[in-house]
Structure formats: structure tokens, C-alpha cells
Amino acid sequence: MAVLLVTGSPSVADTVVPLCAAVGVEVEVCPEPALSLSHWTGADLVLVGDDVADLVVALAPPRRQGVHVVGLSPGDEVFRAAVALGAASVLDLPGASDWLVDMLADVGERSSPGRVVGVVGGAGGAGSTTLACALAQWHAGRASTLLVDCDALGPGLDRLLGMEDLPGVRWEALAETSGRLGARALREGVPGREHLGVLTWSGLRRRLDVPTARRILPTAVGGHDLVVLDLPRQGGPVLAELADRCDDLLVVTPATVPGLAATARLVADLGRDGRAGLVLRPGGLSDADAERVTGLPLVATVGDQRGLAASVDRGLGPLAGRGPLARAARDLLAAA
Known part of the structure; x- marks a missing residue:
């Protein structure tokens, strides 16, 4: 069962059931609280009407995630019942219909979050x-x-992947909105092709702020098997x-004295634990020198790839065909 709605109120049922139908999820309406216990733990989402919330509390159902109390202008006393049930929220309908x-x-959607891999350049122009893009492709x-x-x-x-003309939501729109954003809504709303979506900026650029990042990233992780973050050095x-x-x-860096020096400063500022690894680009210094200077373990070396600029200019992205990038992406994600 997808959604269990426990309510004896026709008004609550007549509000919630059409919303379930609109998004294509199955809902079971249970007007008798005692009969809801057999489905309580098996439903993906449990909605308890404010008309029966106290009765459900008296039944002492097991604590679980995904419980919400719903009602039409619910009174203050409903919040005590919601706390007793361990409900995540009390939704005042129909005002909270969009949220619901x-x-x-x-x-x-997936019950466990996807994996997050961040990529940052230890020095400018390192190729992070x-x-x-190669990891994501x-x-x-x-x-x-x-x-x-x-x-x-x-x-x-989106420009590097030839998706700049595709419709979809960009960061600017997300920064101007508030409230809950569904994982499916984000996955289907960003520009993308097949299994690859891109969340990027339009021409009206602004810097990403911490509150927006905190609000959007969990949603992104909840709707994708892998989320790759292209991180800014500054x-x-x-x-x-x-x-x-x-x-x-x-952390991507060339094996040069300036590159490794800049990378060492970045690593010191981040203060990372054992989850950080070094990706080395061509230069005059050895792998051992790179590990010693940066304090990071070497996880991959990526040589120059022929035809890279032409591939990007043709809208194919950097991972067109075989080459150092394809091998590095395969090995890095296999080891992650």
C-alpha cells in the first residue's frame, strides 16, 4: 500500500484522495482507527485525520517515519496528538495541498539516499x-x-554537456522559492537527457548561499543514485x-609546484578527514611528492585527453568515447 489515510471525515477524504489520484499513488481510506493497525507499518506514507488523531494515539501504534496529521483547520489540541504519534507535521488543508x-x-522513491561525490580544483585550471562532468556522464x-x-x-x-538549450529549472528559480521540494519534482524538472540531469545557472547568476544548498541537496540525494558536485575553490x-x-x-591538481602548494592550502582550510583523495594531472613532480605536500592519498592520475575541446564544442561533453577520463571515471566510482 502506498498511502494509508486514517479518517472518518468525508471532507478530509474528499480533499486527500483526489490529490493522491493526481500524482498516481494508491490510497487506502480507513475510517476505523482500530483497523488501520494491520497496515500501519506497511504503508509508504500514513496520513491521520485530525478527527481520529486522539483515537489513534490511544491504540499506541509503533513509531515509524512518514506519519503526518491532516485536517481542515485543525485545532491546537491536534498538535499534542501529533507529538504522541511521532508525526512529522500537521497539515492544514486545503492550504497545505501543494506541500502534500x-x-x-x-x-x-528510494528508501536510502544516493551517493554524493564532490570534485574541487586544488588550483585554478586543474580540470575539476x-x-x-565525466563522472556524471x-x-x-x-x-x-x-x-x-x-x-x-x-x-x-549545461553548456559543457550541450544542454544549454534544454528547458528546465535552474538555481535562480530554486533560490527564489521556499518550502519543500519533492525529489521526483527536482529530478524531472532540471534539464537532462535519459538518466543525466544538470542543476546549473542561467545567465542571471548569483552566488549559491548556504540555506539554499542545505534545502536542495537532501532532495537531490533522495532522488538520484549519484549526485556529483562541481565545487568552487573560492x-x-x-x-x-x-x-x-x-x-x-x-581534489584535482596538476603535479606542479604551484599547483600542489595551492592544493595544500585548500586542504588545510577544508580540514577533511579520510574521505578526501587526490586526483593528479600531468606535471613535473612525482606521485609521492604530491601525496607528501598535500597530505592526501592519491586515488587517480588523469592524463591529457586528445580531442577534448572538440568533443565539448560539439555538445558531446568530455566523455566521448574511450580515453583517460573514461578510465578515471570508471575506476573512481568503482572505488567509491
Whole structure:
């Protein structure tokens, strides 16, 4: 069962049932609270009407996630029942209908969050954005993937992948909205092809702020198998916030004295634990030198790829055919 609605109120049922039908989820209306116990733990989402909330509390159902109390102008006493049930919210209908629709749209989504891989350049021009695109392209051939452009001053990841003309929501629209955004709504709303979506910036650029990042990233992770973050080197609090949320952080740098020196400063500022690894680009210094200077373990080396610029100019993205990027993306995600 997708949704269990426990209510004896025709008004509540007549409000909730059409919303479930609109998003295509199955709903079972149970007017007798005692009969709801057999379905209580098996439903993806449980909605308890304010008319029977106290009766449900008296039955002492097991605590679980995904319980909400719904009603038409519910009174203050309903909140005590909601707390006793461990409900996540009390929804005042029909005013909260949009919120409920977003919640219903996520019914049946993944029960465990996807993986978050962050990519940041240890030095300017290291190729971190190219690697982020390659990781996303490689994984999108296997499962749902979202590539997130966290650098408002970058080239625009949709442009690098030939998606700049595709319709869809960009960061500017998300920054101007508030409230809950469903995982499915985000996945289907961003520009994308097949299993690859891109959350990036339009021409009206602004810097990403921490509250927006905190609100959107959990939704992105809830709707995708993999989320790749292209992180800004000069991100300040946003960089620290997003880096802390990564399961794996890849720091890309050329094997040169200036590159490794800049990378060492970045790593010191981030203060990462064992989840960070070094991706080395061509240069004159050795792998051992790179690990010693940065304090990070080497997880991959990526050589120059022939025809990279032409591939991007043709709208194919950096991962066209075989080459160093494809091998690095495969190995890095296999090890993640």
C-alpha cells in the first residue's frame, strides 16, 4: 500500500484522495482507527485525520517515519496528538495541498539516499569541472545521476554537456522559492537527457548561499543514485558546507609546484578527514611528492585527453568515447 489515510471525515477524504489520484499513488481510506493497525507499518506514507488523531494515539501504534496529521483547520489540541504519534507535521488543508502533493510525489522513491561525490580544483585550471562532468556522464549510463553546478562563476555545466538549450529549472528559480521540494519534482524538472540531469545557472547568476544548498541537496540525494558536485575553490562557507556533505571528495591538481602548494592550502582550510583523495594531472613532480605536500592519498592520475575541446564544442561533453577520463571515471566510482 502506498498511502494509508486514517479518517472518518468525508471532507478530509474528499480533499486527500483526489490529490493522491493526481500524482498516481494508491490510497487506502480507513475510517476505523482500530483497523488501520494491520497496515500501519506497511504503508509508504500514513496520513491521520485530525478527527481520529486522539483515537489513534490511544491504540499506541509503533513509531515509524512518514506519519503526518491532516485536517481542515485543525485545532491546537491536534498538535499534542501529533507529538504522541511521532508525526512529522500537521497539515492544514486545503492550504497545505501543494506541500502534500510534493510529499505524495515522493512515495515509492528510494528508501536510502544516493551517493554524493564532490570534485574541487586544488588550483585554478586543474580540470575539476571536466572530471565532474565525466563522472556524471559515466554513471548516467547505469543509473540516475545529477550533476550539480555549485560555482556561479563557472562556464555552466549545461553548456559543457550541450544542454544549454534544454528547458528546465535552474538555481535562480530554486533560490527564489521556499518550502519543500519533492525529489521526483527536482529530478524531472532540471534539464537532462535519459538518466543525466544538470542543476546549473542561467545567465542571471548569483552566488549559491548556504540555506539554499542545505534545502536542495537532501532532495537531490533522495532522488538520484549519484549526485556529483562541481565545487568552487573560492566557495567560503558554501564550499565547507557542501564538502562536509560529500561521501567522497576528489581534489584535482596538476603535479606542479604551484599547483600542489595551492592544493595544500585548500586542504588545510577544508580540514577533511579520510574521505578526501587526490586526483593528479600531468606535471613535473612525482606521485609521492604530491601525496607528501598535500597530505592526501592519491586515488587517480588523469592524463591529457586528445580531442577534448572538440568533443565539448560539439555538445558531446568530455566523455566521448574511450580515453583517460573514461578510465578515471570508471575506476573512481568503482572505488567509491
